[in-house]
Amino acid sequence: MTFSPRVLTNALLAGLLFGSGLVVSGMTDPQNVLAFLDVAGDWQPGLAIVMGTAIAVAAPAFAIVRRRGAALNDAPVTLANRAPVDRALLAGAAIFGIGWGMVGICPGPGLILAASGNAGAMVFVGALIAGSALAAFLQQRLPITTGDYKSP
Amino acid sequence: MAAIANLVAGGALIGSGAALLVLSSGRIAGVSGVVGNLLEGDVGPQCWRIPFLVGLLIPAIYLAALAAPVTHAGGVWWLAAAGLLVGFGTRLGSGCTSGHGVCGIANFSRRSLVATLVFMTVAMLTVFVVRHLS
Numbered sequence: 001m002t003f004s005p006r007v008l009t010n011a012l013l014a015g016l017l018f019g020s021g022l023v024v025s026g027m028t029d030p031q032n033v034l035a036f037l038d039v040a041g042d043w044q045p046g047l048a049i050v051m052g053t054a055i056a057v058a059a060p061a062f063a064i065v066r067r068r069g070a071a072l073n074d075a076p077v078t079l080a081n082r083a084p085v086d087r088a089l090l091a092g093a094a095i096f097g098i099g100w101g102m103v104g105i106c107p108g109p110g111l112i113l114a115a116s117g118n119a120g121a122m123v124f125v126g127a128l129i130a131g132s133a134l135a136a137f138l139q140q141r142l143p144i145t146t147g148d149y150k151s152p
Numbered sequence: 153m154a155a156i157a158n159l160v161a162g163g164a165l166i167g168s169g170a171a172l173l174v175l176s177s178g179r180i181a182g183v184s185g186v187v188g189n190l191l192e193g194d195v196g197p198q199c200w201r202i203p204f205l206v207g208l209l210i211p212a213i214y215l216a217a218l219a220a221p222v223t224h225a226g227g228v229w230w231l232a233a234a235g236l237l238v239g240f241g242t243r244l245g246s247g248c249t250s251g252h253g254v255c256g257i258a259n260f261s262r263r264s265l266v267a268t269l270v271f272m273t274v275a276m277l278t279v280f281v282v283r284h285l286s
Contacts, residue, residue: 004198010176011200015207018169018181018250023211025162026154030224037272037279046154050163051253057167058258061175066259070178075197077178079259085266092245093252097271099237101278103224106249107242108183108208110235113222115212120224124235131239132188139244 006073019112025050028112030104037101092135170255173204182251183208184242245271 026032027050036047065071066079100106105113105124113121154162170181177200186201195201224231242248245267247256252271256264 007177007198007200008203010172012203012207014169014173014181015204016210017165019208019211021162021165023214024165025159028215034279037275038283039276040280040284046159049159053160053163054167054254055258057164058170058254061171062259065174065178072175075178083263085263089245089263089267090270092241093267093270094274095237096241096245097274098278099234099241101275102234103231107187108250112209112212115209116215118222120231123228123231127232127235128239131236132243133191135240135243
């Protein structure tokens with residue numbers, strides 16, 4: 001295995017930017033997320049504004065790497081994952097949606113909240129890890145067709 | 153809801169993080185994928201998943217210092233059940249809000265667009281059932 005200080009620094013900074021954005025936007029507060037998901041209540045568009053801005057900022061970078069077929073360090077990258085929509089994708093997204101709607105916490109904010117010492121989020125993350133391991137276990141033993149979860 | 157400036161600045165920070173990662177190493181800033189792969193001991197090319205996760209968790213210091221109470225919708229078993237579903241679903245469906253919702257859509261992936269529409273719609277239905285029908 002090779003180590004490149006630049007890759008490690010960039011990954012650290014990327015994570016820091018991502019996590020800071022979740023905190024600054026208030027998306028680590030489950031009540032803000034639930035306020036967006038509650039379309040029949042006092043609906044708040046916050047999450048859509050955060051997500052729309054993030055997509056707009058990230059899209060040019062993805063276009064550059066997709067066209068080059070490589071990252072800027074010339075490491076080859078295949079971003080053109082145009083696999084068809086399959087049942088695993090649909091079922092997985094639906095199951096995730098139920099859990100997300102129950103508490104208003106998705107993996108990123110859940111990890112940050114747990115790391116901040118929030119006991120409820122620690123329970124959530126522990127169960128998330130168990131659920132992820134269970135899905136991986138079943139996928140290896142049952143004939144479930146699935147996309148490559150490593151590159152959505 | 154946070155102020156509009158916070159929403160836009162936060163979104164821009166998230167987008168910059170995803171952009172930096174894909175430009176520098178061609179990887180997808182998907183939190184469920186990072187966690188799922190690390191669970192299997194797959195740190196990724198040049199170990200990128202470890203520093204990414206460390207960076208992601210650093211802002212937790214701010215939340216801890218703030219000590220703002222986070223109110224959860226339900227007790228411990230409710231949180232555990234939700235976590236189990238989120239972990240299972242994101243693994244089976246190859247991504248979560250960050251991987252599909254931000255990176256995938258920014259990459260014009262049809263799979264990610266469909267996944268995002270599905271998990272958002274189902275989450276809205278779930279909130280409706282929990283808050284307004286029970």
